[in-house]
Amino acid sequence: MISRNQYIANLKAGYLFPEIAKKRREYAASHPGVKIISLGVGNTTEPILPHINAALVEGAKKLGVLEGYSGYQDEGLPSLREKISEVFYSGKFSIDEIFISDGAKCDIGRLQTLFGAGTKIAVQDPSYPVYVDGSVLTGAAGIWEGNGYAGITYLPCTAENNFFPNLDAVPRNSLVYFCSPNNPTGAAATCDQLNALVKTAIDRGCIIIFDAAYSEFIRDSKLPKTIYGIDNAASCAIEVNSFSKPAGFTGVRLGWSVVPKAIKYSGGESVNADWSRIAGTIFNGASNIAQAGGLAALDSEGLKEIRALTDFYLGNAKIIRDTLVKLGITCIGGGNSPYIWARFPGRDSWEVFQEILEKCQVVTTPGIGFGPAGQSFIRFSAFGHREDVEEACKRLEKLA
Ligand code: PLP
Numbered sequence: 001m002i003s004r005n006q007y008i009a010n011l012k013a014g015y016l017f018p019e020i021a022k023k024r025r026e027y028a029a030s031h032p033g034v035k036i037i038s039l040g041v042g043n044t045t046e047p048i049l050p051h052i053n054a055a056l057v058e059g060a061k062k063l064g065v066l067e068g069y070s071g072y073q074d075e076g077l078p079s080l081r082e083k084i085s086e087v088f089y090s091g092k093f094s095i096d097e098i099f100i101s102d103g104a105k106c107d108i109g110r111l112q113t114l115f116g117a118g119t120k121i122a123v124q125d126p127s128y129p130v131y132v133d134g135s136v137l138t139g140a141a142g143i144w145e146g147n148g149y150a151g152i153t154y155l156p157c158t159a160e161n162n163f164f165p166n167l168d169a170v171p172r173n174s175l176v177y178f179c180s181p182n183n184p185t186g187a188a189a190t191c192d193q194l195n196a197l198v199k200t201a202i203d204r205g206c207i208i209i210f211d212a213a214y215s216e217f218i219r220d221s222k223l224p225k226t227i228y229g230i231d232n233a234a235s236c237a238i239e240v241n242s243f244s245k246p247a248g249f250t251g252v253r254l255g256w257s258v259v260p261k262a263i264k265y266s267g268g269e270s271v272n273a274d275w276s277r278i279a280g281t282i283f284n285g286a287s288n289i290a291q292a293g294g295l296a297a298l299d300s301e302g303l304k305e306i307r308a309l310t311d312f313y314l315g316n317a318k319i320i321r322d323t324l325v326k327l328g329i330t331c332i333g334g335g336n337s338p339y340i341w342a343r344f345p346g347r348d349s350w351e352v353f354q355e356i357l358e359k360c361q362v363v364t365t366p367g368i369g370f371g372p373a374g375q376s377f378i379r380f381s382a383f384g385h386r387e388d389v390e391e392a393c394k395r396l397e398k399l400a
Pocket of ligand 1: 042102103104105106128179183211213241242243244250254255
């Protein structure tokens with residue numbers, strides 16, 4: 001018999017969200033008829049807005065006629081890559097530095113194949129689970145040591161450091177994952193903080209994978225929406241981004257990665273050339289229907305729809321945050337991100353999760369699922385219908 005990939009065996013537990021879904025199912029089974037409301041997952045709930053949706057429909061229709069039909073798109077529609085460069089990066093990147101993907105998470109997984117099993121990894125702690133779990137699958141994370149993986153440097157983001165890590169701990173020649181606005185803390189890094197991150201990466205021979213999946217939720221105009229707003233970032237940072245949260249494309253699947261030609265490995269080889277090779281080897285491009293929708297999302301009407309949709313979720317975030325503050329619970333996030341990170345000092349986060357489920361019939365996400373520094377925190381997600389968020393917040397008052 002063929003043996004199991006040893007790296008899969010190294011995965012500590014079930015992926016966080018299936019674990020939460022299991023607990024929800026168990027509660028529902030023992031409380032039939034009770035309506036459970038989820039403020040737990042980061043899945044979008046609101047319909048795609050009309051202008052963008054019409055482009056998706058039109059994209060599908062075009063495939064049914066000879067003049068409109070298209071097949072493989074490889075690295076993505078040139079017009080979409082050009083538009084992304086113009087809208088998000090002031091035209092700074094050529095289209096062969098922008099790669100259209102089927103989503104940021106998928107690219108985060110594939111990007112790890114550039115670096116291999118011997119790579120040192122540094123992550124914000126807490127962080128979006130795929131950075132760590134993907135590193136486990138490539139072998140870079142090593143084995144589980146009780147409170148973390150041997151090959152990963154966890155960079156704690158705590159109330160004490162205002163949720164920005166101490167960069168002195170970043171190992172030389174490492175791959176550094178950084179997400180801003182962060183999932184789960186909701187913290188959005190300032191220009192000074194990102195400057196320090198880029199400087200550290202350059203000084204120590206690191207490459208940053210910068211996850212900007214929530215950049216369209218930033219409302220404070222002083223906060224950077226992309227790492228490339230920082231001098232010299234194009235020599236050390238890959239940026240991944242997505243249409244999932246701003247345009248409601250979680251099920252449509254569309255994102256992009258920027259891999260600047262200026263980034264080199266220690267031997268001087270081009271990271272961009274390798275990424276192009278990998279994209280052509282294990283990925284055959286994003287759906288052309290999704291890309292038609294993506295193009296519409298970036299014209300003036302589409303950008304207005306993105307603003308309206310992100311405003312809606314930020315409105316939910318404000319309702320949740322105001323409720324928690326009224327209850328005397330310390331929290332951050334929610335102003336420039338759809339997540340609120342709430343602190344329950346001295347408590348175990350799975351235990352708080354269970355208490356909220358049982359007292360309020362509201363599903364949340366236990367902070368410990370995002371890394372050791374997430375202990376005693378709960379993540380509240382603003383992705384939900386307004387009436388459900390309002391009802392959930394009424395129920396949360398039972399925590400008083
Ligand atoms: N990056 C972060 C930080 C996320 O929170 C998520 C989804 O929750 C993703 C990426 C996934 O994006 P996509 O749907 O484009 O794969």
